[in-house]
Amino acid sequence: MIFKDDPQSVQAFLTDTSNLRTGHTPGIYLPESAAEAAGLLKMEAGSGKRFTIAGNGTGTTGGRIPEGDWVIAMHRLQRTGEPQMLSASEATMRVEAGAVLADIQRKAEDAGWFYPPDPTESLCFIGGTIANNSSGSRSFLYGSTREHVRRILVALPQGDLLDIPRGRYVADEEGFFRLDLPVAGRIVFRRPQYRMPETSKHNAGYYSKEGMDLIDLFIGSEGTLGIIVEADLKLIPRPRHLFAGLAFFGSTDDLFAFTEAARSTESGVRPRVLELFDSRSLDFLRQQYPDTPAGTAGAIFFEQETDPDREDADLQAWLDLMERCSVPLETTWMALDREEQRKLTAFRHALPLLVNEWLSRQEESKISTDMAVPAASFRELYDFYESSCLKNGFVFIIFGHIGDAHVHLNILPRNREEFLRARQLYEEFVEKVAALGGTLSAEHGIGKLKSRYLASMYGDESIMEMVRIKKIFDPELVLNIGNLIPASYLEQPA
Numbered sequence: 001m002i003f004k005d006d007p008q009s010v011q012a013f014l015t016d017t018s019n020l021r022t023g024h025t026p027g028i029y030l031p032e033s034a035a036e037a038a039g040l041l042k043m044e045a046g047s048g049k050r051f052t053i054a055g056n057g058t059g060t061t062g063g064r065i066p067e068g069d070w071v072i073a074m075h076r077l078q079r080t081g082e083p084q085m086l087s088a089s090e091a092t093m094r095v096e097a098g099a100v101l102a103d104i105q106r107k108a109e110d111a112g113w114f115y116p117p118d119p120t121e122s123l124c125f126i127g128g129t130i131a132n133n134s135s136g137s138r139s140f141l142y143g144s145t146r147e148h149v150r151r152i153l154v155a156l157p158q159g160d161l162l163d164i165p166r167g168r169y170v171a172d173e174e175g176f177f178r179l180d181l182p183v184a185g186r187i188v189f190r191r192p193q194y195r196m197p198e199t200s201k202h203n204a205g206y207y208s209k210e211g212m213d214l215i216d217l218f219i220g221s222e223g224t225l226g227i228i229v230e231a232d233l234k235l236i237p238r239p240r241h242l243f244a245g246l247a248f249f250g251s252t253d254d255l256f257a258f259t260e261a262a263r264s265t266e267s268g269v270r271p272r273v274l275e276l277f278d279s280r281s282l283d284f285l286r287q288q289y290p291d292t293p294a295g296t297a298g299a300i301f302f303e304q305e306t307d308p309d310r311e312d313a314d315l316q317a318w319l320d321l322m323e324r325c326s327v328p329l330e331t332t333w334m335a336l337d338r339e340e341q342r343k344l345t346a347f348r349h350a351l352p353l354l355v356n357e358w359l360s361r362q363e364e365s366k367i368s369t370d371m372a373v374p375a376a377s378f379r380e381l382y383d384f385y386e387s388s389c390l391k392n393g394f395v396f397i398i399f400g401h402i403g404d405a406h407v408h409l410n411i412l413p414r415n416r417e418e419f420l421r422a423r424q425l426y427e428e429f430v431e432k433v434a435a436l437g438g439t440l441s442a443e444h445g446i447g448k449l450k451s452r453y454l455a456s457m458y459g460d461e462s463i464m465e466m467v468r469i470k471k472i473f474d475p476e477l478v479l480n481i482g483n484l485i486p487a488s489y490l491e492q493p494a
Contacts, residue, residue, distance in 0.1 A: 042159020061447025
């Protein structure tokens with residue numbers, strides 16, 4: 001076990017991409033094995049120590065930032081196994097929690113396999129992506145991280161190591177799980193009884209459904225129930241070929257008609273990615289890409305996997321769809337080979353860099369949303385975002401995963417007064433999304449930044465169901481306090 005408490009080492013664990021500045025800790029533990037992580041928790045049980053679990057600092061919600069707690073960092077758990085073929089259509093890869101996503105994806109592809117989850121930041125640790133059920137643009141086709149995890153090994157707060165292969169622990173007809181653990185003893189608990197939102201992406205609160213697998217309770221639990229120290233990932237054959245495109249629209253109505261048609265199985269197209277850039281996003285991008293068509297209402301980026309023998313037919317299906325939705329084909333950008341696709345990828349990734357550059361000249365940080373609603377309600381939410389920001393005179397952009405009815409609104413305040421108004425407007429957005437049956441977070445999680453809004457989505461009774469399960473696994477409240485569940489609820493009897 002490595003321990004560090006020198007100021008330079010400590011400082012490196014007090015930030016992530018959330019802009020929280022309140023972090024402080026007495027020191028950092030860096031276990032070098034799953035057994036060391038569990039042993040530390042067992043040794044410190046009853047000591048009063050609390051721990052915050054740290055990934056690679058790529059999160060956006062302050063989840064890894066300690067507020068006086070000790071830190072358990074995953075940086076020494078980086079072993080990655082070789083892909084093991086199970087059949088012609090599936091392989092598995094065993095990885096430790098601190099393995100870097102980009103390294104995992106590269107190793108899988110070198111062996112002819114593919115790990116589909118694609119969170120925006122590829123330098124994230126795989127354990128963090130599982131703890132947060134991360135997703136990304138390819139989630140439209142492949143789903144979130146949850147769909148690609150076959151097994152996890154979890155260090156529980158009292159010192160047990162619990163091995164959870166998918167299918168071993170399944171809720172009974174009444175929703176109960178029963179576990180016998182060496183340290184914690186007999187544990188019996190019922191899954192949460194609240195209903196999940198009917199959105200294609202959801203990452204806010206503990207997972208629950210009839211007949212659920214225990215592995216899915218831990219995936220997305222943000223480290224509040226245990227430390228995910230190892231996982232077996234599901235791999236699929238690497239796609240043989242891919243093409244991408246960027247379609248520009250003269251009207252928002254045409255853009256939404258195109259998106260709705262592309263989502264339909266009757267359209268003849270099979271996208272794995274459908275991403276939105278609104279007109280203001282394109283204005284930012286035009287600074288670096290002056291050939292971006294002017295006077296457009298927005299753009300949709302798409303990708304589709306194909307085979308060489310059907311590529312022409314697949315391309316024609318997209319061209320037919322664009323023509324039906326009044327897309328000027330002469331302004332459409334298509335990427336048929338790797339070099340062209342790299343250029344389109346660079347265009348997509350330039351937007352946050354340009355926004356951050358603009359923000360660096362301002363006094364305040366951005367206010368951003370990560371909410372999603374059922375697809376039938378998405379246009380109503382989009383229009384509400386846009387009209388509210390225009391009414392307030394804000395600088396803002398809307399972009400992201402329109403295929404999943406999940407976009408990111410970034411309000412870019414120019415002064416303190418705009419920041420305070422934007423933060424107040426965020427609360428109105430939370431209420432609107434809740435009224436539409438949506439989720440507070442579709443991919444980034446809750447962490448510390450958003451926990452105070454969770455009750456607006458779930459209500460007090462459902463939050464207390466999460467508290468009940470938290471206290472079953474973590475009776476002394478030692479792991480990730482302040483993340484996901486508002487701390488004030490933990491002070492109440494479960």
